Amino acid sequence: MDHTGSLSALKKASGARVYASAVESEAMSKGRPSRQIKPKNFFRRLLMGVVSRFMKATPLRADEILSEGQVLPVLGGLHVLETPGHTAGHISLFSPSTGILFTGDSIVARGEGLVRSLQPLTWDEAKADESARKQAALGACIVCSGHGPVVMDAASKFPKI
Ligand SMILES: [Zn+2]
Structure with missing residues (x-):
């Protein structure tokens, strides 16, 4: 819900176009998350089950479907x-000419460093590791993530996986 919970209202208020992967757009069109979160801790699982019943998003389909290799004029x-x-359908965006990488929640800022998607909220650990390695190899110097401050001089701050 922290990904798309207010997306419909934001789109309506701003007139912005919504871009997402096919997997995420499909989930958004149903007002549901694209993945089930399964925390290892019993009490977290229980809490997640209760909280998720009250979290609903207004269904919305993306205006544009994005996939690997596309280049946006930005x-x-x-x-x-x-x-x-x-x-399942997480995407990141990288500008080679500026060195800016938008990681969403696949890699987030913690203090001065960067950490991979945190376990209780990760859909697939092996894929998350692979995605973090892929992003670390880009040589990005500025990382903007879904949580935490913008990280400058980022090349040496990626998680070592
Ligand atoms: Zn997230």
Whole structure:
């Protein structure tokens, strides 16, 4: 719900177009998350089950479907990277000419560093690791993630996986 819970209202208020992967767009069109979260801890599972019953998003389909290899005409060319793991259809966006990487929740800022999608909220651990390695190899110097501050001089701060 922290991904798309207010998306419909934001779109209505701003007139913005919504871009997402096919997997995420399909989930958004049903007002549901694209993945089931299964925390290992029993009490977290129980809490998640209770909380998720009250979290609903207004169904909304993306205006544009994004996939690996597309380049958007923003920031000198914003490359679409499929980075599944946190969610099934997670994407990240990278601008090689500026060195800016938008990681969403696949890699998030913690203090001065970067960490991979956190376990209780990760759909697939192996895919999350693979996506983090893929992003670390890009040589990005600025990382903007879904949580935490913008991380500068980021090349050496990626998680070592
Ligand atoms: Zn998330």
